[in-house]
Amino acid sequence: MSNSLAVTGPPGAAVCCSPLSAGPLSAEQASVVAPLLKALADPVRLRLMSLVASHPGGEACVCDLNDAFDLSQPTISHHLKVLHDAGLLDRDKRGVWVYYRARTGALASLGTLIGCPP
Numbered sequence: 001m002s003n004s005l006a007v008t009g010p011p012g013a014a015v016c017c018s019p020l021s022a023g024p025l026s027a028e029q030a031s032v033v034a035p036l037l038k039a040l041a042d043p044v045r046l047r048l049m050s051l052v053a054s055h056p057g058g059e060a061c062v063c064d065l066n067d068a069f070d071l072s073q074p075t076i077s078h079h080l081k082v083l084h085d086a087g088l089l090d091r092d093k094r095g096v097w098v099y100y101r102a103r104t105g106a107l108a109s110l111g112t113l114i115g116c117p118p
Contacts, residue, residue, distance in 0.1 A: 019115040036110060039086035044069065045079045049088060053102035061097045 025033065040046050051068055052060045062080065066073050080100055083089045090101045 020113060021115055033110075033113060035086050036088060036106065039082050039088060040110075042079070042082075044071065044076075045083055048076070048079055049083060049102065052089060052100045053104075053107065059092075059099045059101040061099050063097055 040049060047068070048065060051065055055064065062073065062077060065080075066076055069076060077098075080089065080091070080098075084091050084100070088103055088106050090103055092099045092101075
């Protein structure tokens with residue numbers, strides 16, 4: 001089951017949290033945000049997120065990401081699964097390959113949360 005940064009709002013609509021400096025998070029908001037931050041706290045996953053988000057066309061195949069790391073393909077796939085399960089990546093299987101896209105709404109919400117301007 002994927003988490004999203006949406007705390008309230010209509011189905012499918014991401015409602016962004018206010019910056020941390022605007023006021024304390026509720027326990028519910030913190031429990032939604034923490035898995036996203038935990039998923040990004042690993043250096044490999046942070047790099048993978050960056051590679052996918054900045055890839056030409058906005059999506060990257062696992063085959064495009066393997067060469068950036070000195071890790072096995074199953075290890076890369078595991079890290080991508082963690083990012084997907086946290087709600088940071090969407091994926092689409094095409095034949096034998098899986099393509100990943102960053103969930104820009106989740107990234108924008110995290111940026112707002114930590115106080116980065118849009």
